[in-house]
Amino acid sequence: MSDARPRRIAALVECLGSAHLDGLLLTSLSNIRYLTGFSGSNALLVVTPRDVTLITDFRYQTQVADEVGNIARVVVEPASLWTGLWRHLAALPNMQVVGFETSHIQHRDFQRLVEAGARWQWRPTADLVELLRERKDAGEIDRIRDAAGVATRALERTVAEIRVGLTELQVAGVLEKALRDEGSEGFPFPSIVASGPRSALPHARSSTREIEPGDFLLMDFGAEVGGYCSDVTRTVVVGRADDEHREVYEVVKVANERAAKGVRAGMSGRDADAIARQYIDRAGYGELFGHSLGHGIGLEVHESPRLAKTSEAMLAEGAVVTIEPGVYRPGWGGVRIEDDVVLDANGSQLLTHFPRELIELG
């Protein structure tokens, strides 16, 4: 596979030109990984039209050489990365106006820029790399597809083991072990396993609650492969579903199907959200769908774009997004069904292949 990094860096350098910046300091580790391949937890990156330099610490000496190769000059700092930064910037010719990432630098570190780095003019920038990341290339889509496969296979294995009396935490344990056995490098976010009334909390964490007969069991989790994330939710009934279970489930299932089928590049995030929202509204459950339809996934599990009522921006070709409508009735329970799709101008392609039909267990 061809190396995508030179193209990414060239695209960023073009943005710098338009923004009248002599260079850009990157502090987002995801953005740094996207541009250079470095996956460590401590780094600064400086990009100028003629130079790309990554500064990290001694713990990553071996790893950084393997991952970064010739795409960037590497400086390994014994003490503080900031010391290395000032020395590096001072050695670069014609550096006056330097951008920094306003959403990825703490105020404390911003103070370093304006104090120790007072000889440069610092300009806040937002989303320069994030917008490049929105449009995934074939290699990125392959990795997200792999992460989606890991997640759905792990879910198949987990569903076979769910039974009344297990706690939510025990189910999380089964699921997370299956994710590891299938090769997940990590957990993109804390797995949500929520049963019975707790399934009505969109941001539940897994608890010691024991599963009871007739419970909804909602599982929202992801896998990571090659640094890229998947994000999947399924809701099952443990025992027999009653009419109310079936009715709510069917509304969410059809909303998911319609949105996954109808979303495409060129549409606004708001219009994508509306596909599911209008269907749920008309079914009479609009008040119980309190969150937005979805979000981009990639190196991070929440990234651009947003599929939400307030999002006017046009969805890019190559964006990978979640489709996750839900209906939550407080005190009773909730259903969310979430898939991952990649967008093109004609429509979308499903990356998560797990049946949407209602599953009754045991």
Add this chain to the structure above:
Amino acid sequence: MSDARPRRIAALVECLGSAHLDGLLLTSLSNIRYLTGFSGSNALLVVTPRDVTLITDFRYQTQVADEVGNIARVVVEPASLWTGLWRHLAALPNMQVVGFETSHIQHRDFQRLVEAGARWQWRPTADLVELLRERKDAGEIDRIRDAAGVATRALERTVAEIRVGLTELQVAGVLEKALRDEGSEGFPFPSIVASGPRSALPHARSSTREIEPGDFLLMDFGAEVGGYCSDVTRTVVVGRADDEHREVYEVVKVANERAAKGVRAGMSGRDADAIARQYIDRAGYGELFGHSLGHGIGLEVHESPRLAKTSEAMLAEGAVVTIEPGVYRPGWGGVRIEDDVVLDANGSQLLTHFPRELIELG
């Protein structure tokens, strides 16, 4: 158990007085949890001498009432927390100089303070709550002890299943499932399972490498109970240990024992670090112990204090810290042995009860 929160808030209000602040805006979720009990992922907190107000979003409506009770006024914002913040501040009498947490606010949000919040004078503060958190009370120590028990029982179960041919990721899966089965609410950090030469990388992530006979297998992981973390490392030999394994292991084991026994409140972080470092130096392995001895644990897995060469600060009574010396020989392998201890003026008490003796498996 008595409610510790009023005492914590009173202590913080005292700090505000000394710092000549009319109030403090808190953006660190761990600090907010410490003061109010709220465990959600989106909140702002304003503390003044006469008022404590927490602002969160609609997703946490139910949870915030349960967790916060009467300790704070709660505002549930339908849209942006910042909108709620301006309204709240404007309603407070005599608010002129307001502190903010320089280490826990992105530059983007700092810009909101000086733009939308221009009618107040904003002052950066550092570590006001972190320093209170350093000194754990009995309830906090109980929870860390519980989290330590979960971790060591999970390790016992895992050790019984380790064998040649399993991948590091598979061992991570076994370990994480055992943590869940023992009741861990989450994973405080990504588990490190590193085998053979990879055990020499202090910041390895778990990989698809298969365990080979004669490998060191290093496992560094934690549990979470009631929001509080434990952090444990053990290194075993899969198969038979040779003389080199034994020699390196023994050095690290004795360094751990001496430091765990010798550390106490009132000592500087540097002097604590020196107990292990001098022993390892004299054994001839000083160059191969490249990181510091330990760090505080609590609501976060890395918090104050630091046990490091550069840390002059005195260790507080009630601090809970890790003791984690290591020796890493690049290309060959490494050993780290990590325990958690709570400090008092006379010494320390071990919270992680797992044998330090070299274990040979299979």
